[in-house]
Amino acid sequence: MDKKSKRILQYILWIGVATALLYFSFRSVNWKDFATALRSCHWEYVVLSMVFGGIALWFRALRWRMQLLPIDPSTSRVTCFDAYNVCMVVNLVVPRAGELARGALVTKNSGRDGEGRRLATLDKVIGTVLVDRVWDAVTLVLVMVLVLSVMWSRFGSYFRETFFPGLADKAGLWWVVVLLVLAGGGFLFLCWKLRNRGRIWGKVWGWIRGLGDGIASCLHMRHGWLFVVYTVVIWCMYWLMSASILWSLQGIDTTGLSPDFAAAVDKLNAMGMSDALFLMFAGALSSVVPVPGGFGAFHTVVAGALSSLYGVPFGVGIVFATLSHESQVLTDIILGGASYVYESFFRRP
Numbered sequence: 001m002d003k004k005s006k007r008i009l010q011y012i013l014w015i016g017v018a019t020a021l022l023y024f025s026f027r028s029v030n031w032k033d034f035a036t037a038l039r040s041c042h043w044e045y046v047v048l049s050m051v052f053g054g055i056a057l058w059f060r061a062l063r064w065r066m067q068l069l070p071i072d073p074s075t076s077r078v079t080c081f082d083a084y085n086v087c088m089v090v091n092l093v094v095p096r097a098g099e100l101a102r103g104a105l106v107t108k109n110s111g112r113d114g115e116g117r118r119l120a121t122l123d124k125v126i127g128t129v130l131v132d133r134v135w136d137a138v139t140l141v142l143v144m145v146l147v148l149s150v151m152w153s154r155f156g157s158y159f160r161e162t163f164f165p166g167l168a169d170k171a172g173l174w175w176v177v178v179l180l181v182l183a184g185g186g187f188l189f190l191c192w193k194l195r196n197r198g199r200i201w202g203k204v205w206g207w208i209r210g211l212g213d214g215i216a217s218c219l220h221m222r223h224g225w226l227f228v229v230y231t232v233v234i235w236c237m238y239w240l241m242s243a244s245i246l247w248s249l250q251g252i253d254t255t256g257l258s259p260d261f262a263a264a265v266d267k268l269n270a271m272g273m274s275d276a277l278f279l280m281f282a283g284a285l286s287s288v289v290p291v292p293g294g295f296g297a298f299h300t301v302v303a304g305a306l307s308s309l310y311g312v313p314f315g316v317g318i319v320f321a322t323l324s325h326e327s328q329v330l331t332d333i334i335l336g337g338a339s340y341v342y343e344s345f346f347r348r349p
Contacts, residue, residue, distance in 0.1 A: 019296070029315045033261040037319045040252040046327050049244035053331040056237035057084055063230035066223070067128040072119035074111035082339035089336030092329060099129045105343065139231055143281055242283065243276035245324045264316040271310070279305065283324060298325045 061080035068075045083105040087098035103125040110120035195205035250269045254262035282305040286297040302324065303317030 029318055033258050033315070034319060036256045037249070037252065037261070037265075037316075038323075040254075040256075041319075041323065042248045042250075042252065045244045045248035046323055049241045049248070049324070050327050050331045052237045052241045052244060053328050054335060056234050056241070057081070057088070057331075057335060059230050059233045059237070060084055063227055063234070064128065064132050066227050066230075067131060068106065068120060068125065069222075071124050071128070072110050075106065075120065076109075079106060079109045082343050085332070085335040085339035086343070088332040089340070092332060099133070100126070103129055109347070135231065139235060140281075140284055143235065143284070147278060147281055238280050238284070239273075239277055241328070242280035242324065243273055245320060245327070246271055246276050246279070248323060249320060260313060261316055264312045267310055267312050268316075268320070275310075278309070279320075279324075283321075295325075 058081060061084045062077060064084065065075055065077060065080040068080065083102035086105055087102035089098070090101045091098035103122055106125050107118060107120055107122045110118045113119055191201060191205045194201040196202065246268065249265065250271075252265060254265050257265070279302060283298055283302050286301040299318060299321040302321040303314050306312040306317035306320060307314045
């Protein structure tokens with residue numbers, strides 16, 4: 001089977017996974033309550049969440065530009081923003097393909113050296129994209145550590161039951177973390193020892209070393225502190241996006257809702273910023289499943305978190321998940337479409 005056929009088969013597989021997750025997520029939904037809740041929610045907060053989403057994309061573009069400037073000092077903020085927006089739209093259709101699209105757009109607009117060659121070649125740009133994604137993963141782990149350390153009494157049960165069932169206390173979980181760290185360190189040492197003993201081991205070690213060099217380069221870049229500030233702002237925007245959707249459902253008119261749904265709204269009313277932080281993290285975890293646009297995976301994980309930790313019925317949690325996910329998808333489509341039109345028809349060569 002050739003590469004193209006494998007990619008098509010893989011894409012069909014993930015479409016099937018997304019469809020199955022959407023089916024199991026929505027099969028228990030009371031559609032009358034669902035429609036009533038959507039009509040009753042405070043849509044101004046949904047719009048506010050979309051604004052925060054747009055701001056997050058802008059700062060993601062600024063952070064990525066810091067990695068591109070050493071390659072091509074002429075890289076503009078608009079180019080990076082448009083590239084990121086187009087990336088998000090492409091990822092809605094084909095998971096991870098957007099990373100190649102944003103790399104290609106930056107390369108297309110790159111400046112040239114004295115011999116007329118592009119300063120930012122595609123391989124160099126893709127390297128910065130990989131480092132960008134690595135930093136996202138690192139930040140996600142840091143957020144998890146923050147949630148576990150500061151709010152264990154509230155959220156520890158969810159992590160324990162979801163990821164490490166059978167552990168009775170926080171100490172048991174930290175032993176698992178220690179073992180994972182030791183296992184990771186052992187794997188790195190093994191790759192280093194065997195790096196010259198086979199082609200495969202050499203490639204694995206080269207990949208690990210490349211990621212390490214990429215992360216280290218971020219620490220030594222000009223105004224590296226700004227890179228950290230941008231990262232903090234990005235995740236604060238994600239936090240506010242989650243909080244805004246929560247606010248959109250708090251205090252809604254429960255007239256016309258079933259008693260169970262109305263009771264669940266009361267539980268949502270009692271939730272605050274720390275709960276929004278937890279739901280943001282739960283939503284971020286769903287990105288591990290490479291389904292197109294996160295459809296199904298996001299809904300399942302977030303609604304499941306609301307049900308497991310807060311006792312909010314899964315069918316009610318789906319309302320929160322739908323508002324969160326689809327508002328961001330709409331943001332991506334609007335900004336991505338605008339960026340595509342600008343780059344295709346109005347950008348000066």
